[in-house]
Amino acid sequence: MSQWFIDVAVPVPLRQTFTYLAEHKVEKGCRVTVPFGKRTLVGVVTAASAEFNGTTDKLKPLQEVLDSSPILPPVMISLCEWLTHYYHHPVGEVFHTALPVLLRKGDPLPTDSQSYVEVAGEIDSVAAEKLSRAPKQLACLQAIKQQPVPLTILNKQFSAAVVTALHEKKFVHTVERPVINKPWQSSISIEAKPAANREQAAAIAAINQITGFSTLLIEGVTGSGKTEVYLQALEQVLLAGKQVLILVPEIGLTPQTVNRFAHRFGIDVAVLHSQVTNSERLLIWHRAKANNVGIVIGTRSAIFTPFADLGMIILDEEHDDSFKQNDGLRYHARDLAVVRAKKQDIPLVLGSGSPSLESLNNALSKRYQHVQLTARAGGAAAPAHHLLDARDQTLQFGLAAGTIAIIKSHLEAANQVLVFINRKGYAPALLCHHCGHSVECKRCEQPFTVYQKPPRLQCHRCEKTKPIPPSCTVCGSHELIPSGTGTEQIETGLAQLFPQYSQVRIDSDSIRGKDKLAGMLKKIDRQEYQLLIGTQILAKGHHFPHVTLVVVLGCDGALYSADFRAPEKLAQLVTQLAGRAGRASKPGEMWLQTHSPDHPLLQDLICNGYQAFSRYLIQERRQSGLPPFQVQCALRAESVNPELAYEFLMQARQQLNQATSMQFVGPIPAMVEKKQGRYRFILIVSTNKRSVLHNALRASIPNITQLPLSSKVRWSVDIDPMDFN
């Protein structure tokens, strides 16, 4: 009997694989179950060998081999290996992150056929009459009438009872259909498309000229028709029979976006985002891997989708924060996309109206190809940018008199107005008017946000809510006043100022619930609302042809932030917001209400626009020795006892300090100093050579892990941190 030694990546927070015994060879990329302590865990095989260096008597046998052939194709395994090394993350957790939840749990791949419900024969008016008292059944029948629908989806959309009733009444029946062998390539039919303008045509040509790997940045002003460029560029790829992966920010994944791709090519588009169920996710994963779907559109984690024959990756709004994962494996989907495209030898297209300084610097230094779209497609004019000096003006609900007058003029011209403020709730704090005390969440040491709908206090760090107190706990005064402005207050205020116009508030509170945002966007499109009030959810990628005015409130804080990325993020936000105005025939304008109208950053951004502003910021980063001209790593630690977290990072710093030419900041309190009862500290390590940082981390992480404090605090390594929260 032969003996095999199988290395397995086991989902535990340890930076190593574990060796198990097997009687047969198990291929790299297959899942196995293994005993681990008292538990049984699902792991992924990373190596198999007939020889072993060391004592073998402590090795345990594998329990079960779950896959007869590798579930992860070689390129995905190699990507996981890259992630493990680059992010210094436990290998088992990396493989775990790369797999859909059901595969992590040990489920098999879905079967290659699926039950579909279809109508049984002709459905006539008699059927409608028979179901007149069962509106749900009628609605369900109507959905099936359009086209057969998978049983699992019907059961979820309606209910198993409704579907069963239709079966019993013999209106429908179930058939087994293969899900996996219908080639998508044969069903492509390209819908009529607009003729690309000169700049678009140049961009499309540049993309289609790429053979093999190259990254290309499209820097295209808002409304310049980047999506049209993606559509026409990927046409070639699809016609060549190759698949395409499109990554978008979480909130940019609206049905409108998906429909644009689906309609253009007449093929099914698979969609992956946080609300997709685990079984749908697994099915899409399987279909992409089996070459059963041509286009996958998804948010950050869709970068882990395996493809049979991937031909291009497109990453839209590449500057967006949501591409960076902020817990567990802290990867950046944009960086991962670059590595993946390189490994697969395919083009990667990045697009944005306000590119990140990282990508822009790569484009300007010719590491990326660079194309610019400088004008709006279809002839719309660029929106005008203005500052509104709020100093000494009467404020009503946080709105200056001048702002109110501008809103009024746009409403009276029968246009839509978008009012942005990046705070939810009525007001960000509740103050005692007598002693100045503000009501804080004890576990987060942060003021509670005041809500009126319904009345309550809520902590935005830990979500804790409590009733609004009748009096100040310090001095007993009954005069508690909301301080500052949030979306709810703007909503209340505008309803009082402009009662004749209907309004909608869009923030993470108001869009909770399936398809709620989609419904609101549709109504905005139909001009059922004149006033749109919201947070940055409104800033991203939407096409609002009737909006002519964008009002930006509450940005002054960002001008004085300690985060060196604050000006970049503010400029991107303002540019994207302004980009929602005047996208169709009527010209648009953006007014930013501020108490710092002379601030040089604001002046520069408003007068010169993102393009010039971003080049200036790049120079500034270069001179100050900040990313992207330095590489950074943040070691984070948190504990209920602040001294432990601080001391742990001090000791980690000593370990790392053995490498020369690295600079340290900290340990310092994180920008979110306390959350849910835990104090948070951060140690920032920078150097101008990536290899120096990686070697230092590689050498010291084993020692840091061995520190006695290591098991007493929660700590993590964040490579290329995007914030210091």
Ligand SMILES: Nc1ncnc2c1ncn2[C@@H]1O[C@H](COP(=O)(O)OP(=O)(O)OP(=O)(O)O)[C@@H](O)[C@H]1O
């Ligand atoms: N060549 C063209 N001719 C006519 N109309 C076009 C053309 N290209 C794009 N458009 C239209 O211009 C509008 C804006 O295009 P699109 O949404 O692709 O811009 P975008 O650059 O992705 O915008 P943003 O970055 O602001 O989200 C859309 O209504 C689109 O249909």
Ligand SMILES: [Zn+2]
């Ligand atoms: Zn809290």
